[in-house]
Amino acid sequence: MSKLDRSEKLAILADAAKYDASCASSGSVKRNSAKSGGIGSTGGMGICHSYAPDGRCISLLKILMTNYCMFDCLYCINRSSSNVRRAAFTVQEIVDLTLDFYKRNYIEGLFLSSGIIRSPDYTMEQLVEVARRLRVVHRFGGYIHLKTIPEADPELLKRAGLYADRLSINIELPDDESISRLAPEKDGKLIRKTMDNLGRQVREAKAERKTSRKAPLFAPGGHSTQMIIGADASDDAKILTTSNGLYGSYGLKRVYYSAFSPIPDASSNLPPQAPPLMREHRLYQADWLLRFYGFSVAEIMQGGAAGQLDLTIDPKLAWALQNRARFPVDINRADKETLLRIPGLGGKGVGKILQARRFSGLRLADLERICQSVRKILPFITAIDWHPGKQLDSLSLYDRLKPPPEQLTLFPA
Numbered sequence: 001m002s003k004l005d006r007s008e009k010l011a012i013l014a015d016a017a018k019y020d021a022s023c024a025s026s027g028s029v030k031r032n033s034a035k036s037g038g039i040g041s042t043g044g045m046g047i048c049h050s051y052a053p054d055g056r057c058i059s060l061l062k063i064l065m066t067n068y069c070m071f072d073c074l075y076c077i078n079r080s081s082s083n084v085r086r087a088a089f090t091v092q093e094i095v096d097l098t099l100d101f102y103k104r105n106y107i108e109g110l111f112l113s114s115g116i117i118r119s120p121d122y123t124m125e126q127l128v129e130v131a132r133r134l135r136v137v138h139r140f141g142g143y144i145h146l147k148t149i150p151e152a153d154p155e156l157l158k159r160a161g162l163y164a165d166r167l168s169i170n171i172e173l174p175d176d177e178s179i180s181r182l183a184p185e186k187d188g189k190l191i192r193k194t195m196d197n198l199g200r201q202v203r204e205a206k207a208e209r210k211t212s213r214k215a216p217l218f219a220p221g222g223h224s225t226q227m228i229i230g231a232d233a234s235d236d237a238k239i240l241t242t243s244n245g246l247y248g249s250y251g252l253k254r255v256y257y258s259a260f261s262p263i264p265d266a267s268s269n270l271p272p273q274a275p276p277l278m279r280e281h282r283l284y285q286a287d288w289l290l291r292f293y294g295f296s297v298a299e300i301m302q303g304g305a306a307g308q309l310d311l312t313i314d315p316k317l318a319w320a321l322q323n324r325a326r327f328p329v330d331i332n333r334a335d336k337e338t339l340l341r342i343p344g345l346g347g348k349g350v351g352k353i354l355q356a357r358r359f360s361g362l363r364l365a366d367l368e369r370i371c372q373s374v375r376k377i378l379p380f381i382t383a384i385d386w387h388p389g390k391q392l393d394s395l396s397l398y399d400r401l402k403p404p405p406e407q408l409t410l411f412p413a
Contacts, residue, residue, distance in 0.1 A: 143166075145168065255287060
């Protein structure tokens with residue numbers, strides 16, 4: 001087999017990395033190369049996404065170090081038994097790529113993962129060395145996200161946190177039984193134990209920074225995970241219960257959901273089709289309700305059926321339609337927690353309402369100026385000059401509020 005050049009490796013390993021959804025770049029510390037004399041910077045919220053002259057959004061270089069892997073996870077395109085084209089970068093090649101892309105203004109950071117080669121420790125050492133060379137040798141101040149390996153030595157993971165803005169460990173699947181069946185080389189208990197250790201180190205580093213600004217940073221953007229949706233029989237209630245437990249137990253910044261993609265020569269243990277992409281979207285919306293809107297898993301699932309979320313309407317609207325007795329809500333009197341449960345109102349809109357009503361009572365025209373659209377909101381609120389009347393009692397309210405049907409085309413633009 002002929003030796004691959006750098007562009008061929010990049011094509012293979014960037015494509016192989018597309019299945020990893022957990023590449024957000026928020027939550028890091030602010031760096032400025034003007035002060036450090038190095039290369040790269042981050043804004044206070046992490047990576048500031050910019051745009052190329054042709055309008056493309058540019059952010060992270062997202063690649064695998066290699067798609068060779070000694071593990072044979074049935075759902076993974078890069079599993080050891082998969083017949084895919086393989087490639088591997090050296091440490092220096094990834095460092096050079098990152099710096100070259102940064103200097104061309106294509107990216108502002110790196111998301112790096114890898115298949116497992118030789119051993120978990122060896123692979124983790126290579127990932128850490130990439131981050132070390134960027135930070136120490138080249139004084140790179142951009143964003144670095146490392147996908148860590150739970151089977152690796154904890155000392156290696158500790159070193160990774162000294163160089164990376166964010167670390168992540170994939171939980172893989174919603175329960176241990178599915179992990180044992182579909183990824184036999186992986187151990188769900190070990191994954192959670194490693195998450196616990198990472199979370200503890202993140203908390204300890206933050207506490208030390210409060211007492212001494214000279215204390216070393218450790219993964220200032222926190223840690224996250226990814227869960228594959230639709231590879232096993234877990235329903236949405238199980239998935240959200242698992243996510244809620246991960247947030248509460250390990251202090252994760254995010255749980256990312258990745259819809260299972262059927263792969264060539266797949267095992268009979270896997271479903272023949274991918275789940276609807278809308279299911280992934282609804283899980284993200286439900287996840288948001290868990291983290292920022294005060295909903296419990298049980299409340300969210302009131303709007304679903306048989307353990308699955310409603311794919312037609314969003315989870316908050318589905319919950320509201322099942323709890324019509326709690327509406328309409330007076331937007332001039334309700335507290336923040338109650339306002340957040342109104343369909344169509346987000347955190348920013350609620351903040352503006354709370355601010356505006358300090359000076360005068362709100363009318364419908366005021367709400368129209370505050371919100372982008374009031375169509376979904378109106379049946380659930382009252383204002384000085386608005387009451388929904390019997391709209392809440394209407395059996396057709398679900399059909400009126402659901403999104404209009406889309407005309408499908410054989411030739412999308």
